[in-house]
Amino acid sequence: MDSLKNGEFTLSENSIKQDLSLLIQALDSSISGIILTDNQQPDNPIIYCNKAFEFITGYKRHEIIGHNCRFLQKEDRGQKERSILRKAVEDGAECVVEMRNYQKNGTLFWNELYMSPIKDEQGNVCYFIGVQNDITRRKKAEQELLHQQNIMESQIQERTKSLKESEDYLSSIVQTVRESLVVLNPEFEVLSVNDHFLKTFKVSREETEGKLLYELGNGQWDIGKLKELLENILPTNNPVEEFEVEHDFPHIGKKLMLLNAHRIELEGQYKDRILIAIEDITDRREIERRKDDFLSIASHELKTPLTTIKGYIQVMQRLLPDSVGDKLKEILNKTGIYVERLNSLIAELLDMSKIQTGNIELHKETFDFDKAIHEAVENMQAATKTHHIIIRGHATNNYTGDESHIIQVINNLLSNAIKYAPDSEEVQVYLSRVSNFLKVSVSDKGMGIKIEEQKKIFDRFYRVGEIQQRFPGMGIGLYVCDQIIKNHGGTLWVESEPGNGSTFSFTLPLDEGRFNEQ
Numbered sequence: 001m002d003s004l005k006n007g008e009f010t011l012s013e014n015s016i017k018q019d020l021s022l023l024i025q026a027l028d029s030s031i032s033g034i035i036l037t038d039n040q041q042p043d044n045p046i047i048y049c050n051k052a053f054e055f056i057t058g059y060k061r062h063e064i065i066g067h068n069c070r071f072l073q074k075e076d077r078g079q080k081e082r083s084i085l086r087k088a089v090e091d092g093a094e095c096v097v098e099m100r101n102y103q104k105n106g107t108l109f110w111n112e113l114y115m116s117p118i119k120d121e122q123g124n125v126c127y128f129i130g131v132q133n134d135i136t137r138r139k140k141a142e143q144e145l146l147h148q149q150n151i152m153e154s155q156i157q158e159r160t161k162s163l164k165e166s167e168d169y170l171s172s173i174v175q176t177v178r179e180s181l182v183v184l185n186p187e188f189e190v191l192s193v194n195d196h197f198l199k200t201f202k203v204s205r206e207e208t209e210g211k212l213l214y215e216l217g218n219g220q221w222d223i224g225k226l227k228e229l230l231e232n233i234l235p236t237n238n239p240v241e242e243f244e245v246e247h248d249f250p251h252i253g254k255k256l257m258l259l260n261a262h263r264i265e266l267e268g269q270y271k272d273r274i275l276i277a278i279e280d281i282t283d284r285r286e287i288e289r290r291k292d293d294f295l296s297i298a299s300h301e302l303k304t305p306l307t308t309i310k311g312y313i314q315v316m317q318r319l320l321p322d323s324v325g326d327k328l329k330e331i332l333n334k335t336g337i338y339v340e341r342l343n344s345l346i347a348e349l350l351d352m353s354k355i356q357t358g359n360i361e362l363h364k365e366t367f368d369f370d371k372a373i374h375e376a377v378e379n380m381q382a383a384t385k386t387h388h389i390i391i392r393g394h395a396t397n398n399y400t401g402d403e404s405h406i407i408q409v410i411n412n413l414l415s416n417a418i419k420y421a422p423d424s425e426e427v428q429v430y431l432s433r434v435s436n437f438l439k440v441s442v443s444d445k446g447m448g449i450k451i452e453e454q455k456k457i458f459d460r461f462y463r464v465g466e467i468q469q470r471f472p473g474m475g476i477g478l479y480v481c482d483q484i485i486k487n488h489g490g491t492l493w494v495e496s497e498p499g500n501g502s503t504f505s506f507t508l509p510l511d512e513g514r515f516n517e518q
């Protein structure tokens with residue numbers, strides 16, 4: 001009971017006991033471990049601990065009281081936090097540290113210790129109160145986070161390194177290719193060029209990168225066809241392949257360029273960039289032109305003496321007396337055949353060079369198409385003993401075109417069908433009308449042609465690799481046929497399977513108006 005003594009308000013012993021027990025109950029209810037140490041006794045021993053401290057450390061009260069706190073560190077004495085604690089005790093100051101402590105059974109726990117001095121009325125430090133929280137879980141999470149961060153960091157370093165490597169690798173390829181490469185942004189500003197570009201167009205990187213393409217070198221790249229390509233064709237998102245541009249550059253002269261361009265369809269910083277690969281084909285074209293000139297001159301030069309030889313052979317055949325032996329007659333006949341073969345090879349070369357120079361002349365007239373094909377087949381049949389040529393169907397009796405050219409096509413297809421089917425006996429020719437087109441197909445049961453070769457055989461000088469040695473030829477015939485059919489507004493194509501023969505077909509439009517429109 002509280003009472004008033006000498007005018008002063010004093011506390012009764014009972015009331016003090018009640019307050020103390022309330023205080024102890026309160027301390028025991030705390031989830032933080034709480035200790036009191038007595039600074040006035042040697043080695044600052046623990047004089048009080050609450051229940052949570054017992055729980056956190058695993059020690060019982062009687063194992064705690066009288067000890068210095070350091071027993072919680074067991075052998076782990078190297079922690080730098082100890083000196084912070086020691087200093088705070090010496091200075092009578094407060095401090096917070098996070099330390100590794102060990103429970104009685106040796107289990108590590110992280111202790112967040114808040115230590116604060118309790119002073120008497122004169123300000124002398126008499127006790128310290130220590131409040132402790134087990135922060136092992138937080139510490140573990142922090143350490144785990146740190147560990148993950150380290151892993152991530154090393155992964156990022158690894159990735160950056162490999163990105164850098166691939167960037168170096170790519171850039172070494174880009175710099176090595178023998179094509180000029182230009183990257184533009186959607187506004188046609190040059191973002192980068194490779195060394196080959198600089199070398200070919202004799203410009204420096206500084207005067208190129210960051211400039212608008214059309215303004216490069218005082219507008220020398222302001223090329224109509226290139227503008228058309230970039231502004232009209234590329235936005236359709238179709239890559240542009242083999243686009244030929246000829247331009248006279250002030251410093252380097254006339255250049256023939258083959259452009260391949262496409263819009264880079266990536267997201268992010270590379271979006272909508274335009275990559276242009278420029279191949280300088282000026283020299284290559286010049287060499288091709290010279291080769292064509294040579295072939296044209298050579299075939300012309302060969303043709304004249306050959307015609308004379310052909311004439312002499314005919315005269316000799318006529319003048320040969322009957323008394324002469326069969327042997328000589330046969331020799332003359334064979335010579336005639338080989339001269340004829342040579343003649344048709346030279347004719348092929350001449351045709352080709354005429355096509356190349358655009359000098360092929362069409363002698364358009366109306367003729368009986370079916371009859372002409374039948375005659376051509378008969379002539380071919382007369383010249384071959386190995387194969388039987390069967391002709392079926394009807395196309396038209398009235399066709400307007402260059403008869404000799406059409407016959408040349410059918411002769412070529414027939415002689416190929418015979419040549420490339422040495423083990424079969426039959427060649428079929430089929431004539432038909434499809435809508436307002438006539439169609440002719442020549443089928444053999446020969447070796448056939450692989451799918452990947454089928455497009456190439458219409459290129460000049462192309463011959464399928466494996467037959468080069470076995471069969472004579474120059475790889476010109478189909479090229480000439482294709483051009484002749486195109487000149488008549490038609491299409492020539494092949495359907496074939498290796499080992500199962502080939503069918504070469506062409507269609508020709510029957511409309512007068514469409515003739516020679518391509």
Ligand code: ADP
Pocket residue numbers: 412416417420421444446447448449457462463464467472473474475476477478479502
């Ligand atoms: P050439 O017969 O002189 O080689 P062509 O231009 O007529 O030239 O033919 C080109 C190539 O196409 C031939 O070398 C051959 O490989 C292939 N070819 C043409 N016709 C046939 C066919 N009927 N069967 C199989 N291959 C063929």
